[in-house]
Amino acid sequence: MAANLEQIGTRLRFFMKIKGMDIFALGEFTNTSAILISNIIAGKNYCMDDLLSVLNNIPELNPHWVIYGEGNIFKSETTPADTDTATMQKNRLKHLQEMQQLLETLDAIEKSKENKSQIDNLKARITELTRKL
Template sequence: MAIDIQQIGKRFRFYTSIKELEMPQLLEMTGSDESVLSNILSGKNYLLDELVAIVKNFPDLNTQWLIYGEGSMFKPMDENGTCKDNHKGCLKKDKAAYLKQMQNMLIELDAAEVAKGHHADVDALKAKLDEYKASHPQG
């Protein structure tokens, strides 16, 4: 399976939006150069080593999803809401505006995947979003 750096950029941008991470926070968290982060987020040329160095700072991010669009965006959580690799807070909770933004970004990501001829499991992401909304009523 070919790696598409533009799709990786879109997925990473989607992830950082959901986590509400802006460039200053990303720079602080990763210790990376702004131009490298910018290139990854925009899907421009970058080295895989640069991506790996940045992604290791996000323990809840499923790298299989990031790189190939397969599976869930987040690593599985146990019954206590802890990521299986013992990191708390895989996903911020209880934010209605944030759920709406997630829906809009899923639509955009789905369109990009279809345009590229990819068959990512966007329906599974939508189902997870619906499940999350059902278990966290707004208001």
């Protein structure tokens, strides 16, 4: 199974949105540069070793999900119990789970290249849910 660099960037950006991080904060958190984080998000100018270095410094994030889009975003079935998640609104987790399912569906549709309108509809729904966060 080949890794899609653009989808890796999309999934990493999704994690950053959940955690309320920008590229500078994630770079600092992972002891890497904001330029590397920006390149990963853009899907260009990085090697797999760089990506794995970033992912190894985010213990709660499931690297298999980031690279292949399979499984859960977090390593455990539940979201991590830290201050950020403890203060989440009741519906936020539901929105995040729906967004993850939509991203997985989007991946499947893009892989099969079936229908551009389905992709546009899913992207619009993801955007709508992102605004609610």
